Amino acid sequence: MADERSFEEVVEFTRDLIRIDTTNRGGGDGDERAAAEYAAVKLAEAGLEPVVLEKAPGRSNVVARLAGADPDAPALLVHGHLDVVPAEAADWSVDPFSGEIDADGMLWGRGAIDMKSMDAMMLAAVRSWAREGVRPRRSIVFAFLADEEAEADYGSRFLADEHAELFEGCTEGISEMGGFTFHSEGMRIYPIAAGERGTAWLELTARGRAGHGSKRNPENAVSRLAAAVARIGAHEWPLRVTPVVEAAVRELAELHGVAPDYEDLSGLGEAAQLVESTLRNSANPTVLEAGYKINVIPEHARAEVDGRVVPGGEAEFEATLDELCGPDVQWRYAHRDASLIAPVDSPTFRAMRAAIEKFDPEGHPVPYCMSGGTDAKPFTPLGITGYGFSPLALPPGFGYGKLAHGVDERVPVEGLRFGLRVLDDFLLSA
Known part of the structure; x- marks a missing residue:
């Protein structure tokens, strides 16, 4: 020791x-x-x-x-x-x-x-x-x-x-x-990570017809890209509860004396932060690049999107990006890592729980999934x-x-x- x-x-x-x-x-x-x-x-x-x-x-x-x-x-x-x-x-x-x-x-x-x-x-x-x-x-x-x-x-x-x-x-x-103290409703909670959402960093590109800024141009690459980025930013991703997140919500709900509710996490107090970003896929636009002069419509425009994918959500993520980008904007993976999921009933997870409880008997170790990687x-x-x-x-x-x-x-x-x-x-x- x-x-x-x-x-x-x-x-x-x-x-x-x-x-x-x-x-x-x-x-x-x-x-x-x-x-x-x-x-x-x-x-x-x-x-x-x-x-x-x-x-x-x-x-x-x-x-x-x-x-x-x-x-x-x-x-x-x-x-x-x-x-x-x-x-x-x-x-x-x-x-x-x-x-x-x-x-x-x-x-x-x-x-x-x-x-x-x-x-x-x-x-x-x-x-x-x-x-x-x-x-x-x-x-x-x-x-x-x-x-x-x-x-x-x-x-x-x-x-x-x-x-x-x-x-x-x-x-x-x-x-x-994982294993750090998180305070909620007077309780000391110790989240232990047993999963990670996958990383899906994307590059979006739009091609159009270059031209003078004073002329009508329905093939404007900037407009096409901006529309796709707006759709992605506004998209409401459906609920996708993985086994780790299910265990996290169940244990946190029990600690807070409420019934598990994946759509409304308010009963979990501050601890809602531990699960709210891992219930769904996500895609957040982060970079926009286009143009070089105010009176010139450029031929190309590009954007970057930080995508994260819950375990098992890859197919849905890709199909949704195809739909949101539409025919005028292409997307590709700039960097990709698979999601992770680990058992929360393994001897190793139990040993992590036991080590925390040994040195903080009033602490509450719980599983959770990381939003990042x-x-x-x-x-x-x-x-x-x-x-x-x-x-x-x-x-x-x-x-x-x-x-x-x-x-x-x-x-x-x-x-x-x-x-x-x-x-x-x-x-x-x-």
Whole structure:
């Protein structure tokens, strides 16, 4: 189990990692090498043999395997990403890469929640096991990854495609976006992710007839595209309840003392936020590009749409996009990842529940489906079932979802130590 030194190390490691600027601006613009080398040193000091792998210079990943006590048990993948989204220092109360700890015990900085705190917990846990001479039952593959904040081409996708042998024997994995405190109606709820909507980023293109802006033109590419984008933005997607969302609504309704109602989530209080974006497919227009001069009708126009697809909703999504775009606008996938769904009655899920309940007996762990996606998706073709479990204790009014990628990202030091206790207990008992 986690020793006293590990509770200091988890804070130290989080601060150190925050102070290493691993900003990922997309399009290949990122550098995780210093953070990867830091993680590799800490793993080696615990007796592991980390491997550092890069698809491109600076885009570094670290993978290390710890043999479990039961060689016949399936291995577990535990992964966290090292990159972070950009932070504009002028918008923050503190330097976003300072790792400052204030008088209230808050540790500030980009990545404090998403997800250098989890990276630090992984390092602190394995080092405490080395000091205490304990081993988990299952073999564990620890992976510290690049490029999650873009399309994972330099991180999990690269490793799964080109270094699948490193994950041999892994049947399940855990990573971000689960096990944190969510407050609703005076209750502490701990959502554990057992699904992700699929990613369906789209590019729309319209062709028309170029011409003078003063002339009538029924083949105006801008008008055609704008009409399609308006239809997509206004579309009401039908209800599609997956098994994970059904379990989430059922358990949340029971906690709030109401009957499950998928059309009206108001009875779930603040906890409605955990399920409202996962009951349907969605498609949100995000980018429009057309034209080059006010009096010239262009021949081409394009748009981008952020689509998300519930498990099993792919066929409906594609048919609906065909209809909404119509004959004058074409669409294609710019980036696509399948949806994920994991069992909520598995021994691993039960072990996650039990670890939270052990350290917060009045807490309520519940399953949920993520509206977005994580590094779990590229590992799915390797036969690895992904869960979201990066535990943190957070106070009321402290929005996990608002601070991840937000201004003034921070984490309570004691909440970080709670997370280490929970993660350590789960990994040793799973």
